[in-house]
Amino acid sequence: MTDPAQTLPVPGAVGKLYDRLTLNAMNDGTFNTNVHIGYWDTPDSEASIEAAMDRLTDVFIERLKVDGSSHVLDLGCGVGGPGLRVVAHTGARVTGISISEEQIKAANRLAAEAGAADQAVFRHADAMKLDFPDGTFDAVMALESLCHMPDRQQVLTEVCRVLRPGGRLVLTDVFERFPRKEVRHPGIDKFCSGLMSTTADIDDYVALLHRSGLRLREILDVTEQTTLRLAEEIAKLSAVEDRPAALDESNFFTDDAFRPSDLAGVDDFGCLLATAERP
């Protein structure tokens, strides 16, 4: 369960936030088809941030177990990068939804440019109330989107409804790794307020999935491979003169609300990777 003391995100406002971030990124040349953290397999991996972002989608693909006959829902699809990668690597059909209209415009444009508009369709919709019939999808992916939704239980129950029996859900979410402290690290506060998010409790996640009708297959703490490493990489880049504009966080987060480097070394800010199945 989400800590009741946390301010719950409002979907319409989250949509406006991502509209603004998307337009800013387009205007200042920092547009990236992935709007998520990276995944570094090992502590000594030398993968760039961009390669690690694609790797995170590949970690999802390994777990989704889909092929050319599958229909995948990308819940909180961003500007479509991960969904298009699923199409390219598996041949599956993807329907993506985002609460940001600007992201949806960008995602459909990217799908057309990639010649994949017949296999990837992106729609403006709120994940809190899905309008797909029961059992529509073979798999659902949710890369870093649940943290913006006001009720994880409601969303996961909806996900279970739209999955076919045997269909899989793969997700990442943020959580506080140690028992919640009385005073949270200010970097976590800035993340939650600046990016309109709440943190989950990993201990509650299994019950949360089960209460939604899903059966857990795997839950991993991937903090070292993801959030901690990203904050480290960004902090390193901040020290480099002449870094590419796309990797200058001050370009992306122009409103000064939150910067990934606010979380440098904050190892109680965790990331979990969960795979579940509709029985």
Ligand SMILES: C[S@@+](CC[C@H](N)C(=O)[O-])C[C@H]1O[C@@H](n2cnc3c(N)ncnc32)[C@H](O)[C@@H]1O
């Ligand atoms: C951190 S971005 C991740 C985007 C994408 N999954 C990726 O990995 O590139 C979070 C996404 O969740 C979407 N989102 C947040 N709340 C939502 C809601 N209530 N309904 C639909 N999408 C939502 C945002 O619009 C955004 O696309």
